[in-house]
Amino acid sequence: MNRTIRTLAGSLVxxxxxxxxxACAPDDDAxxxxxGAGDLADPGDCTAIDMAVSSEKIALLSDLAEEFxxxxxxxxxxxxxxxxxxxxxxxxxxxxxxxxxxxxxxxxGPRPVVWSPAxxxxxxxxxxxxxxxxxxPMVGESTPFMLTPLVIAMPEPMADALGYPDRPIxxxxxxxxxxxxxxxxxxxxxxxxxxRLGKTNPNFSTSALSATIAQYYAAxxxxxxxxxxxxxxxxVQEFARGVESSVVHYGDITMTFLNNWFRNDVRGTSLTYVxxxxxxxxxxxxxxxxxxDGVLAPGEExxxxxxxxxxxxPKEGTLYSDNPFIVLDAPWVDDTERxxxxxxxxxxxxxxxxxxxxxxxxxxxNPEVAIGEPISARWGxxxxxxxxxxxxxxxxxxxxxxxxxAQDRKRARVMLLLDVSGSMGDPADPDGDPVPTKLDxxxxxxxxxxxxxxxxxxxxxxxxxxxLTGGERPEWLDLVPVGDLAGNRERIVRAVNDLVPRNGTxxxxxxxxxxxxxxxxxxxxxxxxxxxxxxxxxxxxxxxLEGLVSRLRSRSEGESSTPVRVFAIAYGGDADLExxxxxxxxxxxxxxxxxxxxxxxxxxxxxxxxx
Amino acid sequence: MxxxxxxxxxxxxxxxxxxxxxxxxxxSLAVRALVLDDDGPGDGGGRAGTPRLACVTxxxxxxxxxxxxxxxxxxxxxxxxxxxxxxAATPGDAGIDAWLAYAPSVGIVVDARERAGLxxxxxPAGTPLARSPLVLVARAxxxxxxxSWCGGEVSWRCIGDAAGRPWPEVGGQETxxxxxxxxxxxxxxxxxxxALGHAAGTFLAAGGTGGLTPDDVSRLDWETSxxxxxxxxxxxxxxxxxxxxxxDPFARFLQTRLTAYDLVATTEAAATTGxxxxxxxxxxAAEVLYAAxxxxxxVVLVAVGGTDLGDLPAAVRRxxxxxxxxxxxxxxxxxxxxxxxxxxDGLPAPGALGALRDYWRGVVR
Numbered sequence: 023m024n025r026t027i028r029t030l031a032g033s034l035v036x037x038x039x040x041x042x043x044x045a046c047a048p049d050d051d052a053x054x055x056x057x058g059a060g061d062l063a064d065p066g067d068c069t070a071i072d073m074a075v076s077s078e079k080i081a082l083l084s085d086l087a088e089e090f091x092x093x094x095x096x097x098x099x100x101x102x103x104x105x106x107x108x109x110x111x112x113x114x115x116x117x118x119x120x121x122x123x124x125x126x127x128x129x130x131g132p133r134p135v136v137w138s139p140a141x142x143x144x145x146x147x148x149x150x151x152x153x154x155x156x157x158x159p160m161v162g163e164s165t166p167f168m169l170t171p172l173v174i175a176m177p178e179p180m181a182d183a184l185g186y187p188d189r190p191i192x193x194x195x196x197x198x199x200x201x202x203x204x205x206x207x208x209x210x211x212x213x214x215x216x217x218r219l220g221k222t223n224p225n226f227s228t229s230a231l232s233a234t235i236a237q238y239y240a241a242x243x244x245x246x247x248x249x250x251x252x253x254x255x256x257x258v259q260e261f262a263r264g265v266e267s268s269v270v271h272y273g274d275i276t277m278t279f280l281n282n283w284f285r286n287d288v289r290g291t292s293l294t295y296v297x298x299x300x301x302x303x304x305x306x307x308x309x310x311x312x313x314x315d316g317v318l319a320p321g322e323e324x325x326x327x328x329x330x331x332x333x334x335x336p337k338e339g340t341l342y343s344d345n346p347f348i349v350l351d352a353p354w355v356d357d358t359e360r361x362x363x364x365x366x367x368x369x370x371x372x373x374x375x376x377x378x379x380x381x382x383x384x385x386x387x388n389p390e391v392a393i394g395e396p397i398s399a400r401w402g403x404x405x406x407x408x409x410x411x412x413x414x415x416x417x418x419x420x421x422x423x424x425x426x427x428a429q430d431r432k433r434a435r436v437m438l439l440l441d442v443s444g445s446m447g448d449p450a451d452p453d454g455d456p457v458p459t460k461l462d463x464x465x466x467x468x469x470x471x472x473x474x475x476x477x478x479x480x481x482x483x484x485x486x487x488x489x490l491t492g493g494e495r496p497e498w499l500d501l502v503p504v505g506d507l508a509g510n511r512e513r514i515v516r517a518v519n520d521l522v523p524r525n526g527t528x529x530x531x532x533x534x535x536x537x538x539x540x541x542x543x544x545x546x547x548x549x550x551x552x553x554x555x556x557x558x559x560x561x562x563x564x565x566x567l568e569g570l571v572s573r574l575r576s577r578s579e580g581e582s583s584t585p586v587r588v589f590a591i592a593y594g595g596d597a598d599l600e601x602x603x604x605x606x607x608x609x610x611x612x613x614x615x616x617x618x619x620x621x622x623x624x625x626x627x628x629x630x631x632x633x
Numbered sequence: 634m635x636x637x638x639x640x641x642x643x644x645x646x647x648x649x650x651x652x653x654x655x656x657x658x659x660x661s662l663a664v665r666a667l668v669l670d671d672d673g674p675g676d677g678g679g680r681a682g683t684p685r686l687a688c689v690t691x692x693x694x695x696x697x698x699x700x701x702x703x704x705x706x707x708x709x710x711x712x713x714x715x716x717x718x719x720x721a722a723t724p725g726d727a728g729i730d731a732w733l734a735y736a737p738s739v740g741i742v743v744d745a746r747e748r749a750g751l752x753x754x755x756x757p758a759g760t761p762l763a764r765s766p767l768v769l770v771a772r773a774x775x776x777x778x779x780x781s782w783c784g785g786e787v788s789w790r791c792i793g794d795a796a797g798r799p800w801p802e803v804g805g806q807e808t809x810x811x812x813x814x815x816x817x818x819x820x821x822x823x824x825x826x827x828a829l830g831h832a833a834g835t836f837l838a839a840g841g842t843g844g845l846t847p848d849d850v851s852r853l854d855w856e857t858s859x860x861x862x863x864x865x866x867x868x869x870x871x872x873x874x875x876x877x878x879x880x881d882p883f884a885r886f887l888q889t890r891l892t893a894y895d896l897v898a899t900t901e902a903a904a905t906t907g908x909x910x911x912x913x914x915x916x917x918a919a920e921v922l923y924a925a926x927x928x929x930x931x932v933v934l935v936a937v938g939g940t941d942l943g944d945l946p947a948a949v950r951r952x953x954x955x956x957x958x959x960x961x962x963x964x965x966x967x968x969x970x971x972x973x974x975x976x977x978d979g980l981p982a983p984g985a986l987g988a989l990r991d992y993w994r995g996v997v998r
Binding site: 166169190245246247337338339342344385387388389390391392393405408409410411412413414416 | 806807808809810811813870873874875887888889890892893895907910911912913914915
């Protein structure tokens with residue numbers, strides 16, 4: 023293998039194959055989430071320079087574009103001017119689109135002249151995919167725009183208990199702790215319960231992939247030169263399974279953990295939700311500033327957490343997300359656009375622009391700009407770190423690593439809880455044809471999502487509506503009890519295909535009963551979860567939402583909790599998103615917005631990434 | 634007009650352009666003189682009547698300084714120009730009228746044409762316009778530990794011995810990981826070729842029994858050495874793969890605030906320019922090492938097909954001086970304990986460098 027093309031590319035090619043775009047929450051590094059063009063400004067007589075950027079820097083680059091447009095810097099040598107327009111597009115989704123020649127601009131936004139994914143590895147993936155298809159590379163001039171290292175975020179009291187920073191901590195230490203059955207009791211804090219690790223899914227998330235690389239390095243005691251032989255060693259696999267066993271759940275974005283952590287902090291339970299999460303340094307700063315997902319919603323005021331996080335820089339080294347600024351060598355990019363792109367590329371490297379990078383919690387790529395606030399101990403991070411970097415393994419090792427992870431990951435025990443109320447028979451597109459209906463698309467999404475589970479994951483199917491017969495309760499019916507997917511798969515497919523829309527939506531009763539049943543059969547060796555899909559509002563005689571939320575929360579908090587996560591999908595335009603958000607968040611899970619019913623397949627795939 | 638090859642992971646062009654800006658005004662007149670020489674034998678293929686000056690990527694800033702609206706400057710990797718000049722049937726086929734490069738690259742072209750039985754189209758490199766010692770830039774704490782482990786004087790031989798070892802074995806901290814030197818890709822870049830020659834030449838000369846100097850090293854020396862293959866493999870395999878992606882590892886080193894590698898090879902000119910412009914947190918944490926024995930990057934400007942370069946050499950020399958290169962009259966060691974220039978570049982002959990490059994391919998790929 024040519025070492026010069028050793029990048030994350032190899033593995034992420036596989037990741038791309040597995041990752042489907044979501045259409046929900048903002049993503050820092052998710053390989054899937056889409057994003058749209060939004061309203062594009064009129065460039066007037068200037069040449070439009072369209073950019074596709076990953077979402078964590080959309081606000082910053084939009085600001086910089088606004089400063090650039092109309093300025094002297096935007097004037098082109100041969101006359102005329104450049105006008106930069108920025109659209110958000112998640113790294114993985116953009117990679118897929120570029121590899122396909124960026125089809126359907128009406129849906130995907132204009133073809134970009136400049137692309138800025140979260141990490142250069144996505145560029146390598148793109149060129150590799152193009153090469154595989156016998157096409158020319160597309161990644162042209164490329165300059166890192168800003169950097170942020172992967173760190174292990176940990177509540178300050180926990181880092182203190184481990185002696186950090188006086189005692190350096192490595193992935194191996196963290197992972198050893200994760201495997202220790204004594205948990206925090208070994209450090210004099212039994213009240214914190216077991217060590218709980220937060221990890222996203224490396225098939226979707228760049229930071230998760232980096233963390234998984236680090237994990238396997240830790241398992242081998244190496245910091246470079248990870249090999250296929252290393253991955254095949256039984257003790258390495260045993261180590262990895264031990265680590266994965268402490269995972270709370272997976273998911274496509276780290277923001278899920280950070281938001282849930284912050285909500286727990288408000289309630290004073292952050293130390294028992296999760297002990298450590300692999301995230302980008304920037305996320306630690308955002309969290310400690312009181313903006314855990316880095317996006318202030320309308321009416322949201324930043325409020326510093328009671329228990330701040332500390333960024334632990336692993337002593338073995340770490341990996342950077344470098345946010346490259348890539349001027350595409352694409353057939354649709356002409357010389358004038360290229361010149362305009364270069365002008366903007368130069369503009370964003372200016373010290374003034376790079377100071378803005380700092381304001382957003384990233385490290386400037388221009389070494390002329392000193393690292394300063396907010397990258398400081400005040401916000402839980404250390405500008406003097408990292409001391410060293412881990413080496414990115416060769417592509418075939420990365421691919422094997424992802425395969426290995428799929429085998430070593432924590433297994434799931436999941437109930438699919440589907441709404442089959444009458445409104446599920448409404449058209450998926452309210453302004454379009456009567457078919458497909460919402461139920462048609464949901465059935466398709468459920469069946470497709472089964473492919474994302476392992477044969478020894480335990481999966482079952484329950485439906486809910488009013489006036490059901492033949493079951494324990496009129497509000498719900500177990501069609502396939504939770505069991506190994508290998509044995510249940512065909513039964514679930516048949517049952518799903520037979521579903522028809524029925525009556526009302528007994529949301530609270532169905533959710534509460536499902537939760538109780540899953541708690542009763544809680545399996546601590548697995549991720550225990552409910553995937554709740556509903557298109558309506560509660561229509562039950564049971565209207566006690568507060569009681570339901572309290573019940574869910576009581577089993578989800580504390581050192582001896584038996585957490586069953588309720589991942590809720592608000593399906594279609596009439597779904598009760600706020601109620602579903604409360605239900606999901608009470609269990610430290612997440613709500614997914616599929617108000618556009620045609621996105622359900624992508625959303626369902628994102629939900630299943632939690633397992 | 635400047636035509637640039639794609640840059641990958643480089644220092645922002647702006648950073649380099651600013652360094653060169655001061656030299657731009659004076660130099661433009663010289664370029665204009667070149668432009669006026671329409672009837673010269675070069676016929677370099679630029680716009681009508683506009684000769685082309687090719688520059689190795691590492692000297693981009695110098696070329697930008699001497700470019701004017703009337704000159705066409707091509708910035709491209711050394712290997713590409715080498716290949717073009719080595720294969721051109723006539724000077725006109727080369728598409729350029731002059732080449733600004735490091736001396737060994739010119740020597741490689743001359744050798745290649747001789748072997749192919751082609752008429753010379755460039756003269757062998759003569760007196761360099763400017764020189765710059767080859768250096769290593771390291772984090773200061775790593776530099777101190779390494780110097781101590783090397784017995785006070787850092788050499789490539791010693792670096793190769795340390796490469797890949799856990800830092801505690803070399804007197805460093807556990808948190809530093811393993812010793813990770815870096816140099817650029819010697820096939821794609823001129824800097825990489827010089828660093829490769831410096832490293833291998835140092836080892837082979839030191840291992841010889843007849844008072845060999847790095848300048849004398851030839852293919853026979855590494856083919857008959859029992860120790861070189863292991864040492865060379867250890868060194869090259871300890872270099873992080875991204876150093877060989879065709880970009881500039883020194884730029885990456887600065888961008889990552891000195892974390893991408895432990896020490897990285899570059900020229901004194903690039904090191905002093907880059908560190909002078911870098912923020913204090915980067916500058917203060919870095920140290921420049923002159924690996925013994927000192928070798929140099931010698932910059933030459935050669936005419937293709939005998940084109941009259943007019944005052945261009947003088948303009949280029951000024952731009953090189955502004956860019957941190959040592960030029961005639963300023964060749965004394967700069968302040969700060971930097972060594973004086975050696976009498977020769979201290980590198981294996983061009984032919985040996987070319988063969989070393991092939992050997993490197995076999996080890997790394």
